[in-house]
Amino acid sequence: MVLLRTVMIVLAVLVTGTALAGEQAADDLVLANGGVRLQKPKGKACIRPTEWMRRNHMDLLIHKQAMTVREGARMRSESLLQCQSCHPNREAFCDRCHDYAGVEPNCFECHNYPE
Amino acid sequence: MTMDRRTVLGMGGAVAAGVLLAPGVQLIAAPPSNETSAAGSQRWAMLVDVNKCTPGCTACLDACRKENNVPLFGDPARDVHWIRKVEVQDKEHRRAPFTLPVLCNHCENPPCVHVCPTLASFIRKDGIVLIDEHRCIGCRYCMIACPYKARSLVYFSTRFPKDGNPRVPIRAKGVVEKCTFCVHRVDDGQLPACVETCQGSGQGAMIFGDINDPQSEIAQRVKTLRTETIRADLGLKPHVHYQGL
Ligand code: SF4
Ligand code: SF4
Numbered sequence: 001m002v003l004l005r006t007v008m009i010v011l012a013v014l015v016t017g018t019a020l021a022g023e024q025a026a027d028d029l030v031l032a033n034g035g036v037r038l039q040k041p042k043g044k045a046c047i048r049p050t051e052w053m054r055r056n057h058m059d060l061l062i063h064k065q066a067m068t069v070r071e072g073a074r075m076r077s078e079s080l081l082q083c084q085s086c087h088p089n090r091e092a093f094c095d096r097c098h099d100y101a102g103v104e105p106n107c108f109e110c111h112n113y114p115e
Numbered sequence: 116m117t118m119d120r121r122t123v124l125g126m127g128g129a130v131a132a133g134v135l136l137a138p139g140v141q142l143i144a145a146p147p148s149n150e151t152s153a154a155g156s157q158r159w160a161m162l163v164d165v166n167k168c169t170p171g172c173t174a175c176l177d178a179c180r181k182e183n184n185v186p187l188f189g190d191p192a193r194d195v196h197w198i199r200k201v202e203v204q205d206k207e208h209r210r211a212p213f214t215l216p217v218l219c220n221h222c223e224n225p226p227c228v229h230v231c232p233t234l235a236s237f238i239r240k241d242g243i244v245l246i247d248e249h250r251c252i253g254c255r256y257c258m259i260a261c262p263y264k265a266r267s268l269v270y271f272s273t274r275f276p277k278d279g280n281p282r283v284p285i286r287a288k289g290v291v292e293k294c295t296f297c298v299h300r301v302d303d304g305q306l307p308a309c310v311e312t313c314q315g316s317g318q319g320a321m322i323f324g325d326i327n328d329p330q331s332e333i334a335q336r337v338k339t340l341r342t343e344t345i346r347a348d349l350g351l352k353p354h355v356h357y358q359g360l
Pocket of ligand 1: 218219220221222225226227228244260261262263264265293351
């Protein structure tokens with residue numbers, strides 16, 4: 001009985017260890033805000049500080065949207081199309097966090113997110 | 116409106132600067148100043164030489180659909196058109212039937228803008244009439260107001276086309292859309308897709324430019340040649356001019 005329990009524990013530890021090692025091997029995942037796993041960004045720095053972006057990217061996008069559409073203020077380097085240069089996969093970055101936070105922005109009903 | 120937004124931007128910058136000064140936060144480079152802006156001194160306009168517009172040629176229509184991801188649903192009553200070709204025949208048959216492209220005239224007094232309840236339709240500083248699709252509620256007042264049938268409602272959901280142009284978003288179901296004078300290209304110093312294609316295909320029926328700039332070809336041609344606009348009597352001051360109508 002004791003032997004069986006030991007075997008179970010060893011097995012469990014092994015399985016967990018393997019799983020953890022596996023996830024560490026896929027090192028494109030980072031933990032953000034404790035809960036959600038996002039794809040690791042490619043570039044060195046975001047266009048604004050990461051912490052600020054995490055809370056305020058939607059306001060920045062809406063501000064840019066109004067400026068672009070209404071005033072013709074186009075800044076290619078800060079366009080939505082440029083996000084993919086650091087976050088190449090929308091599902092693994094934008095969508096994953098939006099799902100976690102339970103928000104459904106409709107940007108991508110119309111806007112293309114080049115892969 | 117403009118000042119308010121700029122003030123808000125300034126405040127945003129101040130907040131960002133505050134964040135930067137906080138310990139442990141890395142400094143970021145100042146945003147590059149590669150920003151474009153619509154200039155109030157400009158007035159974009161188009162001139163179509165009807166004599167050069169060949170019946171049967173659809174180069175401008177095809178270029179527009181491709182550039183702006185304009186969908187075709189296969190239902191003539193529901194299809195979206197940013198630019199159409201119209202065949203004209205005078206009643207007395209003094210002249211052979213001819214064709215001309217008809218698109219949004221980017222009127223100086225646009226009734227579509229005046230009726231829009233959400234301020235989605237607006238006229239940009241440089242005279243380009245646009246729809247802010249983010250605000251449009253699809254009420255279609257503007258479609259009734261426009262005497263040129265320039266606007267279409269998007270009746271169905273569409274997907275981004277495989278070979279679509281990533282620079283132009285598609286439009287959601289239930290908003291109104293129309294010709295933008297290829298505003299994304301104009302802001303980049305390019306010609307609208309229809310004009311470029313018309314010139315490239317050898318017809319050369321269309322030119323585009325800043326009619327406020329006396330040196331521009333369009334300003335000189337509108338000044339020296341006999342040009343007309345469609346239904347000038349309505350007083351909307353259209354900015355698609357026609358030569359040889
Ligand atoms: S042609 Fe029609 S849609 Fe275009 S600006 Fe004039 S009224 Fe508005
Ligand atoms: S359909 Fe959209 S753009 Fe046209 S009047 Fe209504 S809200 Fe304005």
